[in-house]
Amino acid sequence: MNLPRFYCREALSPGAHVELPEPVARHAARVLRLPPGAPMILFDGRGGQYPAHIERIERDRVFAELAAWQDVERESPLAITLVQALQAGDKMDFTIQKAVELGVRDIVPVESRRSVLRLAGERAAKRVAHWQGVVASACEQCGRNQVPLVAPVDKLENWLARPTGDGVLRLMLAPDAEESFASIRPTGPVQLLIGAEGGLDPQEMIAARQAGFQAVRMGPRVLRTETAGLAALAVMQAMWGDFREG
Secondary structure, eight states, X not given: OOOOEEEOSSOOOTTOEEEOOHHHHHIIIIISOOOTTOEEEEEOSBSSBEEEEEEEEETTEEEEEXXXXXXXXXXXXXXXXXXXXXXXXXXXXXXXHHHHHTXXXXXXXXXXXXXXXXXXXXXHHHHHHHHHHHHHHHHHHHTOSBOOEEOOOEEHHHHHTSOOOTTOEEEEEOTTOSOBGGGOOOSSOEEEEEOOTTOOOHHHHHHHHHTTOEEEBOSSSXXXXXXXXXXXXXXXXXXXXXXXXX
C-alpha cells in the first residue's frame, strides 16, 4: 500500500524532529486517523523526499521523525509552462490539479478579454494562494517532490509584452492551424497558452503571434477550456515527454 505523502513548506533535513504544519496535521490525525508510529513520506518541494513516522500526537498537533533523504524524482524532462486564461467556477481548480498530475512545471493564470472570472488585489492574491494549495495537494497525490509555482494573476496583454528566454517554444491551440503537434520538435522549454470560455479574442491571437506564439491544431473539434489545456499537455508528454515508452 502506498504511504501517505505530505508537503511541508519549511526545509526538512535527515534525522530531524518536526511538527507537521496545521493543515497536514489535521489531515493526518483527523481524516486519515494515523496513529503514533505510522509511516509516511514528507517532502519540502526542493527535490527528493524523506521517509518519516509519527512520534506523537498532542490533540491537533502531530510530531514526526525523519529518516534519510531519498533522491526520488518524478519530473518530466519536458519543462512546460501552462499559461491559462481565468476560468469560471471550479474549472480553474480542476485544470490546475490535473495539469500538475500531467507534469506541468509552472502555471501562469492570466485575465483575458473573454474571461468571466475577474481578479485583482487582495482577492487575486488569496485565489493564487488557494491554487498553490491545490498544486501541493496534487503533488502529494501523484508522487511529485518538486512543487510547481503558480504565478500572480496578470492581464494577458501585459504578460505577452514581457520578454521571454531564448529557445522557448510558444504554442496556442487553434482548430484551423496549419501545423500539428507531429510537425513540431521542441529543443527547450515550452509555453502553452489556453484561452478562457470562448477562446482567445482575435486581437489576443494577433498579440500572441507577435509575441512568438504559433498556432497548432489538435484534431478538428473545438475543445472546452477545461479540456483543451489538459489534452494538449497529455499529447506533449506522449510525444516529447515522459509518457513515451523506453
